[in-house]
Amino acid sequence: MAITVIIHVMNADPVVGEIDEMPSPTSAFVVCTNPRGRDGKPITYIEREATRILFPWHRISFLETMPSDEDMVEVESFFRD
Numbered sequence: 001m002a003i004t005v006i007i008h009v010m011n012a013d014p015v016v017g018e019i020d021e022m023p024s025p026t027s028a029f030v031v032c033t034n035p036r037g038r039d040g041k042p043i044t045y046i047e048r049e050a051t052r053i054l055f056p057w058h059r060i061s062f063l064e065t066m067p068s069d070e071d072m073v074e075v076e077s078f079f080r081d
Helices: none
Strands: 003-009 015-019 029-036 052-056 060-065
Touching: 003 029, 015 052
Parallel strands: none
Antiparallel strands: 003 015, 003 060, 015 029, 029 052
């Protein structure tokens, strides 16, 4: 299952995409599929035909992982009427 992430690249706008699994500490780059901007529009410095892009770790400030449907667990709360 793909994990949706926001990749914060140094000196550039963040990139939203999917990764297959969390990168290991020894990996040199992050493989992202379906790269796009936060608003869903294409990124100017990435070709429109590109479906997969590799970001080297030294260019990434940090990654944000977005919650999946499985992560969203409904919490049942109790209240009085």
